[in-house]
Amino acid sequence: MKFEARLFLYGVLFFVPVGLIYAAWSGGEPVGTVGIPLVGGLVGMIGAYFALLSRRIDARPEDDPLGEIEQGAGDQGVFSPWSWWPLVLGAAAAVVFAGLAIGWWLVYIGVAVGVIGLVGWVFEFSRGQHAH
Numbered sequence: 001m002k003f004e005a006r007l008f009l010y011g012v013l014f015f016v017p018v019g020l021i022y023a024a025w026s027g028g029e030p031v032g033t034v035g036i037p038l039v040g041g042l043v044g045m046i047g048a049y050f051a052l053l054s055r056r057i058d059a060r061p062e063d064d065p066l067g068e069i070e071q072g073a074g075d076q077g078v079f080s081p082w083s084w085w086p087l088v089l090g091a092a093a094a095v096v097f098a099g100l101a102i103g104w105w106l107v108y109i110g111v112a113v114g115v116i117g118l119v120g121w122v123f124e125f126s127r128g129q130h131a132h
Contacts, residue, residue, distance in 0.1 A: 004054075008044070015043060019036030060072075088116070
């Protein structure tokens, strides 16, 4: 996580000075003058989170400069290759975006279908009280 932390923290060193330069050249145009330094702040928050996270977890093979490719072998996570829930979420997102053009009533239907899809995807592997 050290590389990711540095990557985002270097973004602060880019966006804040660029925001100040933009403010000087544009004559104080309000949207860019405020927005670009705020992007620097948001990037800084992500970088700070990654820096704190890198202290709490063990070093990954990607963090070792002498690491070999085979050190990263093995399971990288749990993925559901036969899940239909991402399709439901994609259809719900399409309905929401279509609702922005057609009418707000369609947005409400898309959000409802999206909530159902998200709950289904989260609890897909649940073996507890809500297993299905």
